[in-house]
Amino acid sequence: MRGYPILLASLLVMIALPSSAADLSAQLNQFFKARDPQHAAGINVLVRTPKTQWPECDAPRFSLPGNSRLWGNMSVAANCDQNRRYIQVQVQVxxxxxxxxxxxxxxxxxxxxxxxxxxxxxxxxxxxxxxxxxxxxxxxxxxxxxxxxxxxxxxxxQPWRVKAGQNVTVIASGEGFDASSEGKALNNATRAQWVRVRMANGQIVSGRVSDDGNVLITL
The missing domain is CATH 3.90.1210.10 (Antifreeze-like/N-acetylneuraminic acid synthase C-terminal domain)
Known part of the structure:
Protein backbone atom coordinates (compact mmCIF):
# COMPACT_ATOMS: atom_id res chain seq x y z
CA MET A 1 0.00 0.00 0.00
CA ARG A 2 2.84 2.43 0.83
CA GLY A 3 4.11 2.09 -2.77
CA TYR A 4 0.83 3.33 -4.26
CA PRO A 5 1.52 7.09 -3.79
CA ILE A 6 4.88 6.74 -5.55
CA LEU A 7 3.34 4.69 -8.35
CA LEU A 8 0.51 7.21 -8.72
CA ALA A 9 2.94 10.13 -8.88
CA SER A 10 4.95 8.36 -11.58
CA LEU A 11 1.85 7.73 -13.64
CA LEU A 12 0.80 11.37 -13.34
CA VAL A 13 4.20 12.52 -14.63
CA MET A 14 3.98 10.12 -17.57
CA ILE A 15 0.52 11.44 -18.42
CA ALA A 16 1.50 15.09 -18.02
CA LEU A 17 4.44 14.99 -20.43
CA PRO A 18 2.50 13.88 -23.53
CA SER A 19 -0.24 16.36 -22.62
CA SER A 20 2.29 19.22 -22.54
CA ALA A 21 3.74 18.06 -25.86
CA ALA A 22 0.30 17.90 -27.40
CA ASP A 23 -0.56 21.37 -26.07
CA LEU A 24 2.52 23.05 -27.59
CA SER A 25 2.05 21.26 -30.90
CA ALA A 26 -1.63 22.20 -30.99
CA GLN A 27 -0.85 25.83 -30.16
CA LEU A 28 1.77 26.04 -32.91
CA ASN A 29 -0.59 24.41 -35.40
CA GLN A 30 -3.26 26.96 -34.49
CA PHE A 31 -0.74 29.82 -34.85
CA PHE A 32 0.37 28.79 -38.35
CA LYS A 33 -3.14 27.98 -39.54
CA ALA A 34 -4.30 31.46 -38.49
CA ARG A 35 -1.30 32.90 -40.35
CA ASP A 36 -2.20 31.11 -43.61
CA PRO A 37 -5.96 30.45 -43.63
CA GLN A 38 -5.95 29.59 -47.34
CA HIS A 39 -3.99 26.38 -46.65
CA ALA A 40 -5.04 25.84 -43.01
CA ALA A 41 -6.66 22.46 -43.68
CA GLY A 42 -3.37 21.00 -44.94
CA ILE A 43 -0.97 22.44 -42.34
CA ASN A 44 0.91 20.20 -39.90
CA VAL A 45 3.61 21.62 -37.61
CA LEU A 46 6.42 19.37 -36.33
CA VAL A 47 8.35 20.64 -33.29
CA ARG A 48 12.10 19.99 -33.67
CA THR A 49 13.33 21.57 -30.43
CA PRO A 50 13.89 19.14 -27.49
CA LYS A 51 11.26 19.31 -24.74
CA THR A 52 13.84 20.51 -22.21
CA GLN A 53 14.09 23.77 -24.19
CA TRP A 54 10.37 24.42 -24.54
CA PRO A 55 8.73 27.49 -22.94
CA GLU A 56 7.70 27.00 -19.35
CA CYS A 57 4.34 28.81 -19.42
CA ASP A 58 1.08 27.19 -20.50
CA ALA A 59 0.21 29.71 -23.23
CA PRO A 60 3.32 31.26 -24.82
CA ARG A 61 2.89 34.10 -27.32
CA PHE A 62 4.40 33.16 -30.69
CA SER A 63 5.96 35.59 -33.14
CA LEU A 64 7.97 35.53 -36.37
CA PRO A 65 10.09 38.09 -38.23
CA GLY A 66 8.08 40.00 -40.81
CA ASN A 67 9.97 38.46 -43.75
CA SER A 68 9.51 34.84 -42.68
CA ARG A 69 8.46 32.27 -45.24
CA LEU A 70 5.04 30.68 -44.90
CA TRP A 71 6.24 27.06 -44.72
CA GLY A 72 9.27 24.87 -44.23
CA ASN A 73 11.91 24.98 -41.50
CA MET A 74 11.86 28.09 -39.34
CA SER A 75 12.43 29.47 -35.86
CA VAL A 76 9.46 30.71 -33.81
CA ALA A 77 9.89 33.05 -30.85
CA ALA A 78 7.88 31.78 -27.86
CA ASN A 79 7.41 34.50 -25.24
CA CYS A 80 6.48 33.88 -21.59
CA ASP A 81 6.41 37.31 -19.92
CA GLN A 82 10.08 38.41 -19.99
CA ASN A 83 11.38 34.99 -20.94
CA ARG A 84 11.83 34.26 -24.65
CA ARG A 85 12.78 30.97 -26.23
CA TYR A 86 13.16 30.03 -29.86
CA ILE A 87 11.42 26.89 -31.06
CA GLN A 88 12.60 25.16 -34.24
CA VAL A 89 9.68 23.84 -36.27
CA GLN A 90 8.93 22.35 -39.66
CA VAL A 91 5.69 23.61 -41.15
CA GLN A 92 4.41 20.97 -43.56
CA VAL A 93 1.59 21.83 -45.94
CA GLN A 158 2.27 36.70 -70.34
CA PRO A 159 2.12 37.50 -74.09
CA TRP A 160 3.40 40.90 -75.19
CA ARG A 161 0.64 43.48 -75.52
CA VAL A 162 3.15 45.97 -76.89
CA LYS A 163 6.43 45.32 -78.75
CA ALA A 164 9.44 47.56 -79.20
CA GLY A 165 9.09 49.66 -82.38
CA GLN A 166 5.29 49.32 -82.46
CA ASN A 167 3.13 52.41 -82.90
CA VAL A 168 0.89 52.84 -79.86
CA THR A 169 -1.81 55.20 -78.64
CA VAL A 170 -0.88 57.10 -75.50
CA ILE A 171 -3.84 58.22 -73.40
CA ALA A 172 -3.13 60.83 -70.73
CA SER A 173 -5.78 61.58 -68.13
CA GLY A 174 -6.04 64.00 -65.25
CA GLU A 175 -8.61 65.91 -63.30
CA GLY A 176 -11.30 66.89 -65.78
CA PHE A 177 -9.49 66.02 -69.02
CA ASP A 178 -8.32 63.22 -71.32
CA ALA A 179 -5.94 63.51 -74.25
CA SER A 180 -4.49 60.99 -76.67
CA SER A 181 -1.58 60.97 -79.06
CA GLU A 182 0.56 58.55 -81.05
CA GLY A 183 4.04 57.35 -80.26
CA LYS A 184 6.49 54.46 -80.71
CA ALA A 185 7.12 51.87 -78.00
CA LEU A 186 10.75 51.52 -76.92
CA ASN A 187 10.43 48.15 -75.12
CA ASN A 188 8.29 45.04 -74.98
CA ALA A 189 5.61 44.93 -72.27
CA THR A 190 2.78 42.68 -71.15
CA ARG A 191 -0.57 43.87 -69.83
CA ALA A 192 -0.16 46.21 -66.82
CA GLN A 193 3.62 46.50 -67.28
CA TRP A 194 5.41 49.81 -67.79
CA VAL A 195 6.50 50.80 -71.29
CA ARG A 196 8.53 53.76 -72.51
CA VAL A 197 7.19 55.60 -75.56
CA ARG A 198 8.87 58.15 -77.84
CA MET A 199 6.31 60.74 -78.90
CA ALA A 200 6.25 62.50 -82.28
CA ASN A 201 8.01 65.56 -80.81
CA GLY A 202 10.84 63.40 -79.46
CA GLN A 203 9.69 63.44 -75.83
CA ILE A 204 9.88 60.11 -73.99
CA VAL A 205 7.06 59.22 -71.62
CA SER A 206 6.26 56.13 -69.52
CA GLY A 207 2.91 54.50 -68.87
CA ARG A 208 1.16 51.22 -68.16
CA VAL A 209 -0.16 48.96 -70.90
CA SER A 210 -3.93 48.43 -70.89
CA ASP A 211 -5.75 45.25 -71.94
CA ASP A 212 -6.24 46.62 -75.45
CA GLY A 213 -2.59 47.66 -75.91
CA ASN A 214 -2.95 51.39 -75.26
CA VAL A 215 -0.51 53.15 -72.96
CA LEU A 216 -2.14 54.90 -69.99
CA ILE A 217 -0.60 57.88 -68.23
CA THR A 218 -2.13 59.57 -65.19
CA LEU A 219 -1.20 63.22 -64.68
Whole structure:
Protein backbone atom coordinates (compact mmCIF):
# COMPACT_ATOMS: atom_id res chain seq x y z
CA MET A 1 0.00 0.00 0.00
CA ARG A 2 2.84 2.43 0.83
CA GLY A 3 4.11 2.09 -2.77
CA TYR A 4 0.83 3.33 -4.26
CA PRO A 5 1.52 7.09 -3.79
CA ILE A 6 4.88 6.74 -5.55
CA LEU A 7 3.34 4.69 -8.35
CA LEU A 8 0.51 7.21 -8.72
CA ALA A 9 2.94 10.13 -8.88
CA SER A 10 4.95 8.36 -11.58
CA LEU A 11 1.85 7.73 -13.64
CA LEU A 12 0.80 11.37 -13.34
CA VAL A 13 4.20 12.52 -14.63
CA MET A 14 3.98 10.12 -17.57
CA ILE A 15 0.52 11.44 -18.42
CA ALA A 16 1.50 15.09 -18.02
CA LEU A 17 4.44 14.99 -20.43
CA PRO A 18 2.50 13.88 -23.53
CA SER A 19 -0.24 16.36 -22.62
CA SER A 20 2.29 19.22 -22.54
CA ALA A 21 3.74 18.06 -25.86
CA ALA A 22 0.30 17.90 -27.40
CA ASP A 23 -0.56 21.37 -26.07
CA LEU A 24 2.52 23.05 -27.59
CA SER A 25 2.05 21.26 -30.90
CA ALA A 26 -1.63 22.20 -30.99
CA GLN A 27 -0.85 25.83 -30.16
CA LEU A 28 1.77 26.04 -32.91
CA ASN A 29 -0.59 24.41 -35.40
CA GLN A 30 -3.26 26.96 -34.49
CA PHE A 31 -0.74 29.82 -34.85
CA PHE A 32 0.37 28.79 -38.35
CA LYS A 33 -3.14 27.98 -39.54
CA ALA A 34 -4.30 31.46 -38.49
CA ARG A 35 -1.30 32.90 -40.35
CA ASP A 36 -2.20 31.11 -43.61
CA PRO A 37 -5.96 30.45 -43.63
CA GLN A 38 -5.95 29.59 -47.34
CA HIS A 39 -3.99 26.38 -46.65
CA ALA A 40 -5.04 25.84 -43.01
CA ALA A 41 -6.66 22.46 -43.68
CA GLY A 42 -3.37 21.00 -44.94
CA ILE A 43 -0.97 22.44 -42.34
CA ASN A 44 0.91 20.20 -39.90
CA VAL A 45 3.61 21.62 -37.61
CA LEU A 46 6.42 19.37 -36.33
CA VAL A 47 8.35 20.64 -33.29
CA ARG A 48 12.10 19.99 -33.67
CA THR A 49 13.33 21.57 -30.43
CA PRO A 50 13.89 19.14 -27.49
CA LYS A 51 11.26 19.31 -24.74
CA THR A 52 13.84 20.51 -22.21
CA GLN A 53 14.09 23.77 -24.19
CA TRP A 54 10.37 24.42 -24.54
CA PRO A 55 8.73 27.49 -22.94
CA GLU A 56 7.70 27.00 -19.35
CA CYS A 57 4.34 28.81 -19.42
CA ASP A 58 1.08 27.19 -20.50
CA ALA A 59 0.21 29.71 -23.23
CA PRO A 60 3.32 31.26 -24.82
CA ARG A 61 2.89 34.10 -27.32
CA PHE A 62 4.40 33.16 -30.69
CA SER A 63 5.96 35.59 -33.14
CA LEU A 64 7.97 35.53 -36.37
CA PRO A 65 10.09 38.09 -38.23
CA GLY A 66 8.08 40.00 -40.81
CA ASN A 67 9.97 38.46 -43.75
CA SER A 68 9.51 34.84 -42.68
CA ARG A 69 8.46 32.27 -45.24
CA LEU A 70 5.04 30.68 -44.90
CA TRP A 71 6.24 27.06 -44.72
CA GLY A 72 9.27 24.87 -44.23
CA ASN A 73 11.91 24.98 -41.50
CA MET A 74 11.86 28.09 -39.34
CA SER A 75 12.43 29.47 -35.86
CA VAL A 76 9.46 30.71 -33.81
CA ALA A 77 9.89 33.05 -30.85
CA ALA A 78 7.88 31.78 -27.86
CA ASN A 79 7.41 34.50 -25.24
CA CYS A 80 6.48 33.88 -21.59
CA ASP A 81 6.41 37.31 -19.92
CA GLN A 82 10.08 38.41 -19.99
CA ASN A 83 11.38 34.99 -20.94
CA ARG A 84 11.83 34.26 -24.65
CA ARG A 85 12.78 30.97 -26.23
CA TYR A 86 13.16 30.03 -29.86
CA ILE A 87 11.42 26.89 -31.06
CA GLN A 88 12.60 25.16 -34.24
CA VAL A 89 9.68 23.84 -36.27
CA GLN A 90 8.93 22.35 -39.66
CA VAL A 91 5.69 23.61 -41.15
CA GLN A 92 4.41 20.97 -43.56
CA VAL A 93 1.59 21.83 -45.94
CA UNK A 94 -0.42 19.54 -48.21
CA UNK A 95 -2.53 20.83 -51.08
CA UNK A 96 -2.83 21.09 -54.83
CA UNK A 97 -0.37 22.60 -57.27
CA UNK A 98 -0.02 22.96 -61.04
CA UNK A 99 1.94 20.49 -63.20
CA UNK A 100 2.39 20.11 -66.95
CA UNK A 101 0.32 17.43 -68.70
CA UNK A 102 2.85 17.07 -71.50
CA UNK A 103 6.24 18.41 -72.52
CA UNK A 104 6.01 22.16 -73.05
CA UNK A 105 8.68 23.57 -75.33
CA UNK A 106 10.38 26.90 -74.79
CA UNK A 107 8.88 29.73 -76.85
CA UNK A 108 5.47 28.12 -77.40
CA UNK A 109 2.13 29.48 -76.22
CA UNK A 110 0.09 27.33 -73.84
CA UNK A 111 -3.55 26.90 -72.81
CA UNK A 112 -5.16 25.91 -69.53
CA UNK A 113 -5.71 22.35 -70.77
CA UNK A 114 -1.93 21.89 -71.06
CA UNK A 115 -1.87 21.66 -67.25
CA UNK A 116 -3.50 19.69 -64.44
CA UNK A 117 -3.71 19.93 -60.68
CA UNK A 118 -1.79 17.47 -58.50
CA UNK A 119 -1.94 16.87 -54.76
CA UNK A 120 1.16 16.74 -52.57
CA UNK A 121 3.46 18.57 -50.18
CA UNK A 122 3.54 22.28 -51.00
CA UNK A 123 6.40 23.14 -48.64
CA UNK A 124 8.88 21.04 -50.65
CA UNK A 125 8.08 22.69 -54.00
CA UNK A 126 10.29 25.26 -55.78
CA UNK A 127 9.68 28.93 -55.00
CA UNK A 128 6.74 30.64 -56.77
CA UNK A 129 5.09 27.35 -57.80
CA UNK A 130 1.57 28.01 -59.14
CA UNK A 131 -1.41 26.69 -57.18
CA UNK A 132 -4.03 27.29 -59.90
CA UNK A 133 -4.25 27.73 -63.68
CA UNK A 134 -5.80 31.20 -63.66
CA UNK A 135 -2.80 32.99 -65.18
CA UNK A 136 -1.48 30.41 -67.67
CA UNK A 137 -3.88 30.86 -70.61
CA UNK A 138 -1.99 32.23 -73.65
CA UNK A 139 1.24 32.42 -71.61
CA UNK A 140 4.59 31.84 -73.32
CA UNK A 141 6.94 29.12 -72.04
CA UNK A 142 10.37 30.51 -71.07
CA UNK A 143 12.11 27.12 -70.72
CA UNK A 144 11.25 23.49 -71.45
CA UNK A 145 8.85 21.96 -68.92
CA UNK A 146 8.65 18.18 -68.54
CA UNK A 147 5.41 16.17 -68.07
CA UNK A 148 4.43 16.12 -64.39
CA UNK A 149 6.89 18.89 -63.49
CA UNK A 150 5.60 21.56 -61.06
CA UNK A 151 5.08 24.85 -62.88
CA UNK A 152 6.46 28.04 -61.33
CA UNK A 153 5.84 31.65 -62.23
CA UNK A 154 9.41 32.00 -63.52
CA UNK A 155 8.75 29.38 -66.24
CA UNK A 156 6.08 31.45 -68.01
CA UNK A 157 5.40 34.98 -69.11
CA GLN A 158 2.27 36.70 -70.34
CA PRO A 159 2.12 37.50 -74.09
CA TRP A 160 3.40 40.90 -75.19
CA ARG A 161 0.64 43.48 -75.52
CA VAL A 162 3.15 45.97 -76.89
CA LYS A 163 6.43 45.32 -78.75
CA ALA A 164 9.44 47.56 -79.20
CA GLY A 165 9.09 49.66 -82.38
CA GLN A 166 5.29 49.32 -82.46
CA ASN A 167 3.13 52.41 -82.90
CA VAL A 168 0.89 52.84 -79.86
CA THR A 169 -1.81 55.20 -78.64
CA VAL A 170 -0.88 57.10 -75.50
CA ILE A 171 -3.84 58.22 -73.40
CA ALA A 172 -3.13 60.83 -70.73
CA SER A 173 -5.78 61.58 -68.13
CA GLY A 174 -6.04 64.00 -65.25
CA GLU A 175 -8.61 65.91 -63.30
CA GLY A 176 -11.30 66.89 -65.78
CA PHE A 177 -9.49 66.02 -69.02
CA ASP A 178 -8.32 63.22 -71.32
CA ALA A 179 -5.94 63.51 -74.25
CA SER A 180 -4.49 60.99 -76.67
CA SER A 181 -1.58 60.97 -79.06
CA GLU A 182 0.56 58.55 -81.05
CA GLY A 183 4.04 57.35 -80.26
CA LYS A 184 6.49 54.46 -80.71
CA ALA A 185 7.12 51.87 -78.00
CA LEU A 186 10.75 51.52 -76.92
CA ASN A 187 10.43 48.15 -75.12
CA ASN A 188 8.29 45.04 -74.98
CA ALA A 189 5.61 44.93 -72.27
CA THR A 190 2.78 42.68 -71.15
CA ARG A 191 -0.57 43.87 -69.83
CA ALA A 192 -0.16 46.21 -66.82
CA GLN A 193 3.62 46.50 -67.28
CA TRP A 194 5.41 49.81 -67.79
CA VAL A 195 6.50 50.80 -71.29
CA ARG A 196 8.53 53.76 -72.51
CA VAL A 197 7.19 55.60 -75.56
CA ARG A 198 8.87 58.15 -77.84
CA MET A 199 6.31 60.74 -78.90
CA ALA A 200 6.25 62.50 -82.28
CA ASN A 201 8.01 65.56 -80.81
CA GLY A 202 10.84 63.40 -79.46
CA GLN A 203 9.69 63.44 -75.83
CA ILE A 204 9.88 60.11 -73.99
CA VAL A 205 7.06 59.22 -71.62
CA SER A 206 6.26 56.13 -69.52
CA GLY A 207 2.91 54.50 -68.87
CA ARG A 208 1.16 51.22 -68.16
CA VAL A 209 -0.16 48.96 -70.90
CA SER A 210 -3.93 48.43 -70.89
CA ASP A 211 -5.75 45.25 -71.94
CA ASP A 212 -6.24 46.62 -75.45
CA GLY A 213 -2.59 47.66 -75.91
CA ASN A 214 -2.95 51.39 -75.26
CA VAL A 215 -0.51 53.15 -72.96
CA LEU A 216 -2.14 54.90 -69.99
CA ILE A 217 -0.60 57.88 -68.23
CA THR A 218 -2.13 59.57 -65.19
CA LEU A 219 -1.20 63.22 -64.68
Missing amino acids: SGQYLVAKRQLVRGTSVKQNDFRMQSGRLDTLPARTLFNSDSVADAVVLRDIQPGQPVSLSMLR
